[in-house]
Amino acid sequence: MARAVAARPGRRAPLLVGAGLAALLAWSWQGTGVDLPGLLGGEGLRQIATYVARLFPPDLSARAWRDAASGAVETFAISLIGSLLAVGLGLPLSLAATRTLLYHGILFEGRRLGPGARTARVTLHAAGKALLNLLRTIPEIVWALIFVFVVGLGPFPGVLALGVHTGGVLGKLFGEVLEDVDPAPLEALQATGAGRLAILVYGVLPQALPQFVSYALYRWEVNVRAAAVLGFVGAGGLGQRIHVAISLFQEHELLTLILAIYVSVTLVDALSASLRARLV
Amino acid sequence: MYELTGIRKVFAAGSVALEDVSLRVGPGEHVAFIGPSGAGKTTLFRILNLTLRPTAGALVFEGQDVSELSDAELRRVRTRIGTIYQQQNLVGRLRVVHNVLAGHLGRWSAAAALASLVRPRDVAGAGRALEQVGMPEKLWARTDELSGGQQQRVAIARVLVQDPDVILADEPVSAVDPSLAVSIVTLLRDLSHASRKTLLMNLHSVDLALGYFPRIVGVRDGRVRFDLSPDKVGPELLAELYAGHRDEEQELEQLRDGKNPFGAACRPLPGFRK
Numbered sequence: 001m002a003r004a005v006a007a008r009p010g011r012r013a014p015l016l017v018g019a020g021l022a023a024l025l026a027w028s029w030q031g032t033g034v035d036l037p038g039l040l041g042g043e044g045l046r047q048i049a050t051y052v053a054r055l056f057p058p059d060l061s062a063r064a065w066r067d068a069a070s071g072a073v074e075t076f077a078i079s080l081i082g083s084l085l086a087v088g089l090g091l092p093l094s095l096a097a098t099r100t101l102l103y104h105g106i107l108f109e110g111r112r113l114g115p116g117a118r119t120a121r122v123t124l125h126a127a128g129k130a131l132l133n134l135l136r137t138i139p140e141i142v143w144a145l146i147f148v149f150v151v152g153l154g155p156f157p158g159v160l161a162l163g164v165h166t167g168g169v170l171g172k173l174f175g176e177v178l179e180d181v182d183p184a185p186l187e188a189l190q191a192t193g194a195g196r197l198a199i200l201v202y203g204v205l206p207q208a209l210p211q212f213v214s215y216a217l218y219r220w221e222v223n224v225r226a227a228a229v230l231g232f233v234g235a236g237g238l239g240q241r242i243h244v245a246i247s248l249f250q251e252h253e254l255l256t257l258i259l260a261i262y263v264s265v266t267l268v269d270a271l272s273a274s275l276r277a278r279l280v
Numbered sequence: 281m282y283e284l285t286g287i288r289k290v291f292a293a294g295s296v297a298l299e300d301v302s303l304r305v306g307p308g309e310h311v312a313f314i315g316p317s318g319a320g321k322t323t324l325f326r327i328l329n330l331t332l333r334p335t336a337g338a339l340v341f342e343g344q345d346v347s348e349l350s351d352a353e354l355r356r357v358r359t360r361i362g363t364i365y366q367q368q369n370l371v372g373r374l375r376v377v378h379n380v381l382a383g384h385l386g387r388w389s390a391a392a393a394l395a396s397l398v399r400p401r402d403v404a405g406a407g408r409a410l411e412q413v414g415m416p417e418k419l420w421a422r423t424d425e426l427s428g429g430q431q432q433r434v435a436i437a438r439v440l441v442q443d444p445d446v447i448l449a450d451e452p453v454s455a456v457d458p459s460l461a462v463s464i465v466t467l468l469r470d471l472s473h474a475s476r477k478t479l480l481m482n483l484h485s486v487d488l489a490l491g492y493f494p495r496i497v498g499v500r501d502g503r504v505r506f507d508l509s510p511d512k513v514g515p516e517l518l519a520e521l522y523a524g525h526r527d528e529e530q531e532l533e534q535l536r537d538g539k540n541p542f543g544a545a546c547r548p549l550p551g552f553r554k
Contacts, residue, residue, distance in 0.1 A: 109326075110354070111351065112333060187365075188363065188369035189382055191330075192362070192385050192386045192442050193385065194382070194385035194386055198388070198393040199385075201393065201397060202374070202378065202385065206374050
């Protein structure tokens, strides 16, 4: 039975896409007012140099040390508690956002869901996705402004802001991991008569856990940087002290605080890397 | 045990996997299903273990029409049907003990199932099952560190723990090497014989089917082509069953020449002796 070899698909599409991307790039360059001569020309460069020179030397007085250290500890704590809150929020929401656990795929081929049950599950899935999108698309800093208004100044609104935004991010990522697990073991578990919850803890979660841990650690690294910024709107940590230092032209203390950010971020990156090596 | 009438399965994409399959299997019977790949044997087994719903037709298990069962009843019936798959049906990241004890999941409450992951219940039972398949020393090994043949034996141990009335084995030996294939087929046959279980097996190799099973069902293009005792399954019937499937035709040719991949371990096949 001889069949014709398939013809090579046309190659016009990539050219069109390329031209479109180039146009988009040119338009964006124009629209954002990128001004390289202004930045790197004589005057701009001189201003950068003057400001950097004014930062030196860092303020190493006991008061500045104390300030930087307590800010760094607070930033670290905000990122840690915020990330844990995010896992606690994202994990249950991700279950609601996973079609393969609700109404679609291998676990639902043995029996048709009743029309009422199916509608309820499709609605739950849509609601879960919509909620995750809402949490995720509003940036941490906007959440922080909202929570500062609700619970007042300090590290607590920072924790809430990171928890809520990152909860949305992790919920989406966890949901994708859950939908991607190998279905063959789930089918086998279902065939033994196992219930949904047993299939989840014996078949789905063991497969998903390494990626869950990996994503959570990565978001923790992101969050320690984010926590340093949240202080600008009054949500505690190094950011709050940096905001004060900039406003009061305390350039030497500013440098001390920037160094403290550098140290905290590096520390969390190292900690996260060693945890990942152990757990994943 | 099983009574199938006019079973038809059409997948969402419109392909017809099974067409008008009618079949009766009595308690304690041993039946081998053969036929070219893509004939619908796996689909049939998924319908038989109640994880796939037929598009039309009636499936009666032990006098009960399966389509009329509630969710809870469906789960209860599933506990009485044990399935062994071709491969990759275990959870690799769990220890062997948990994969074996998964045979209990149909009976355990969710809380008991969860607790067992922390502190395994019925370790003795899991150990006994592993002893029966000849690898008790692997109880605490991580499952993905085992070879394909060892994993297949873990799957059999899981079915032993489940202790069903029917064992469905879907190509249980096509992913293991020939010498092991014979021992797995005989193990399953002897185990189900001893405990009077019904055994249904999909087999890729005609010689294993004819050599070890008293009843052979030939499936092609989603239909049952013959349902005979092995001495009635001759070369012409097999040539017809596998017509157009080149790999399998070549294997038949080797059988006809008196060669079989399982060597002396497999009984000689009457119809094929030169």
